[in-house]
Amino acid sequence: MSEKAILIVDDNKVVRDFLTDFLSREGFDAKGAGGIKEAVSCLENSEYALVITEINLPDGDGFQLLDIIGQNFPRTVVIVITGYGTIESAVRAIKMGAYDYLTKPINDDELRLAAARALKQQMIISENVILRSQLEQKYSLDSILSHDYKMARIFEVVEAVADSKTTVLMTGPSGSGKTMLARAIHHHSGRRNKAFVEVSCGALPETLLESELFGHVKGAFTGAVANKKGKFLAADGGTIFLDEIGNASPAFQVKLLRVLEDRQFEPVGSNKTITVDARVILATNRNLVEEVKQGRFREDLFYRINIVSINLPALSERVGDIPLLATHFLKFYTSLHNRRKSGITDEALAYLERYHWPGNVRELENVIERAVLLGKNSLIIPDDLPLVVRQEQPPQRIEYTPVGLKKAVAEPEKNIIRSALEANQWNRQATAKSLQINRTTLFKKMKRYGLYAEAERLGLM
Secondary structure (H helix, E strand, O other): OOOOEEEEEOOOHHHHHHHHHHHHHOOOEEEEEOOHHHHHHHHHHOOOOEEEEEOEEOOEEHHHHHHHHHHHOOOOEEEEEEOOOOHHHHHHHHHOOOOEEEEOOOOHHHHHHHHHHHHHHHHHHHHHHHHHHHHHHHOOHHHOOOOOHHHHHHHHHHHHHOOOOOOEEEEOOOOOOHHHHHHHHHHOOOOOOOOEEEEEOOOOOHHHHHHHHHOEOOOOOOOOOOOEOOHHHHOOOOEEEEEOHHHOOHHHHHHHHHHHHHOEEOOEOOOOOEEOOOEEEEEEOOOHHHHHHOOOOOHHHHHHHOOEEEEOOOHHHOHHHHHHHHHHHHHHHHHHOOOOOOEEOHHHHHHHHHOOOOOHHHHHHHHHHHHHHHOOOOEEOHHHOOHHHHOOOOOOOOOOOOOOHHHHHHHHHHHHHHHHHHHOOOOHHHHHHHHOOOHHHHHHHHHHOOHHHHHHHOOOO
């Protein structure tokens, strides 16, 4: 689309030609059309940044054209002109999306200024469309790279629940991609054009967390010098992502339960109840089942949030994704930092696949960015990787020599029984109980392994 392409729509050829000639002399790429049908044909065959249309046209009116442009050509800005202007028609035009409303006769300065301002507005609209497209691409499921079957199952769940209002609980180790997946759920839902609000429940003390989420009124506490809108209200119509929910205090858990059940809350220091429509996604790297057993997490809250549960695997559990992710990060950071890197050597990739990645995908991304910045070769080699990655040893394989299984396990079993006997002062009843076998079985095994004779020699029996 040309930033200066303007279409003039007017049934009066004299006016149309005058406006077209004037705007052309001003440096714009101006063209005329005599009615709605001709204007739509022009719009379908070429992109226009601005349409200036008369209200009264031979095959309809400017409002019809305004509606057609709004539905089919959203990046085009419209200025409405008329020789019979009324306040009612001006209000109607603006409500329908017109940028401006001018009445004839239009002087040169007025037209020049209106066109320039409208084209600036069109540039903003185009930039927003591009940014929205980039966001959709960034947070699409296709951007979450994986060949792993566990992740494929997760993607199926996301697609199934994304456009619903149901609460989603994501679990998994830190750095495994919970925030990225939460954003993907939001951008796959009907709420994508509303706010996505992220709150880390572990980063704020309890005294501030309630104010951060629910807001407060002026004077609610020391330092509350003005009213504050909370994150839940900011996410109204959109999505709120509560990260590290396993760290929430018992008192806050009670308040959160009510919000999840009723979508209602009161700002700190206020008696006014606020109702919101916010989709809630929660995440934790803790085992909430164990937290409930230990009394650190409310059971009723757990069952309220555990409607749809997604467990993200650690990167070490999907080693096959490491080359895919490493290559993706390499392309991204070579472009970002303007560095020339054509790939990763097989030896360096072997180190990456062997490392256990306690920081998961986030750590891998940091390692690749570091290698891009510090590496001196066209390929990433082992020396470009941090020492901790290069020190990781491959898992030790147990060499197999032909031997019967019964004989192979005899020595370890003998050592376990001896350790249990020593721990229980060679008391056979206590030892049998600790090994979860009966006394007869223990006696037979002690005889078989020579432990009974050994105990007799030492005077322990």
